[in-house]
Amino acid sequence: MLRSSAIRALLIRDLPNLSKQNTLILPKCYSVSASAATATADSDTSYQTVEYANAKPYDSIPGPPAYPIIGNAWRFIGGVDFLKICKEMQTNYGDVVRMRKMVAFGDMTFVFNTRDMEYMLRNEGQWPQRENLKSSMYYRHVVRKDIFGDTHGLLNGQDEKWGTFRTAVNPIMMQPRVTHQYIPQINEIADEFIGLVKNLKAKDPNGEMPANFIDQLNKWAFESITAIALDYRLGVLAEKPSERAEKAMNYILDIFRLSLKLDIMVTGHFHRKFNSPSWRQFIKCSDFFTNMTLDLIEEAKHRIENDPNYAKKSENEKSVFEKLVAKDKQVAMVMILDMMQAGIDTTSRISGATLYYLARYPNAQEKLRAELKRLLPKKDSPITKETLDEAKYLRACIKESLRLAPITFGTLRIMTKDIVLGGYQIPKGSIVTLPNLYLSKSVDTHFSNPSAYIPERWLRGVKTENVNAFVTLPFGFGARSCIGKRMASMEIEVVIAKMVRNFIMEWKHKEMGFKQDMLYGIADPLKIRLSDASD
DSSP, rough: OOHHHHHHHHHHHGGGGSSTTTTTOOOOTTTOOHHHHHHHHHGGGGGGHHHHHSSSOOGGOOOOBBBBBTTTTGGGGOOOHHHHHHHHHHHHHHHHEEEEEOTSSSSSSEOOOOOOHHHHTTOOSSOHHHHHOOOHIIIIIIHHHHHTTEEEEEHHOOOOHHHHHHHHHHHHSSOOHHHHTHHHHHHHHHHHHHHHHHHHHHHSOOOBTTTTHHHHHHHHHHHHHHHHHHHHOTTTTTSSSOOOHHHHHHHHHHHHHHHHHIITTHHHHHHHTTTTTHHHHHHHHHHHHHHHHHHHHHHHHHHHHHHGGGOOOOOGGOHHHHHHHHOHHHHHHHHHHHHHHHHHHHHHHHHHOOOOOOHHOOHHHHHHHHHHHHSSSSSTTTHHHHHHHHHHHHHHHHHHHHHHHHHSSEEEEOSSSOETTTEEEEEEEEEEEEEEHHHHHOOTTTSSTTSOOGGGGTTTTOOOOOOOTSSTTTTTTTGGGGHHEEEEEEEEHHHHHHHHHHEEOOOOOSOOOEESSSSSOOSSSOOEEEEEEEO
């Protein structure tokens, strides 16, 4: 816990330069007299760095020893048990642990205390920074600089360039009415997915989904996000997809697979340096999506220019794609590609985990089905905004799945200024990781029976947990939170509702394994057994 004198000193340091970028925001547990701080600051500015100067040095942060050359990276190679590693770190070294020499990332500091987590995130500045995907950056700003120029986007941008881009796209992506506009289309795509599932069910004598069922969820997620981002149905859920749809599906999966090798693995930069087959395939896949997006943007511009009714459309009637194209061609290009890169593997993993937990916990599944029968009298009843507003237990089920199986193990930030966490100096430029998955799934001080799937934790009026909101952050926090979280939540809610309304799901296998690669998620085949639900 930081002493009140230390907090006062840090507040004093920031008072002379108060702005949206560097204003210090304190958690509710801290209380500082503003008048006293102002008086001290006015009389003596020598106290501006007292709190940081008096903190323990960065080099004194405890942590596991690093071996020559490989450092601590070996701990995260192969079938790594991230939860076990975090438990060992916290048990052996405390609430602030420095993992030295992580090779691709350098040194990394893990913070396990929720007070320090909240303090860090509330004071990360106007333009929070995180690690970007270097392969994507290199492709856009070296290989295809002729197209992308200096437009960095949301996934890879930093500093003011990132802030300018986020400001431009926020009004288009973050308003609830924009999400509601797509419910009918996402409903239609989910119906197509249910048809695909029925065909798969009919092929197995026990009604069990095939070992590659997660690939079918990837198809659903891909069709959904391209319908939103491009105003275009690729048709990957069709019984016989077109050649372009097949190629698009295969190439997007290649990009996910190759990004792990190029951006996360220790040898990633060698692929670019020596133009390896993996790097050449990454370029080929990226070129395909860049060119496809350019073609669709040109088609949309032509359609808009030649549509006499377009001018009559209100701003609320225009699609995300139309608004992006109207704003700026490069902004549209980068935002669309970011949406496709970030909106497929993520939503399919979350949906897959939710289906698994509902199959494994039949009581929760039946409670959800009862809610959905009330809201959807028939199996094929259309899902509307009103349906989703009323589906409280559905949202609780998904939120509980996100607690147990978020798409990443935590929140990573690059410090934009010097800060003190747990009594230690954390210099500007340091990488800090908040291990949310470990805290929400394995530590019983935050959730009772944390490994169990209990959606009731999230129901208002029923919830008994007193949880710090910073323990579980599935869509991030603050300025750098996921811009597509409303869209993603809506897509997941619709497809889970359709699945539970149509099928009784059972899990007849050993407990599902989970792993971290590029993202966190299920590691074993999603072989859910299905039978028809009653009308």
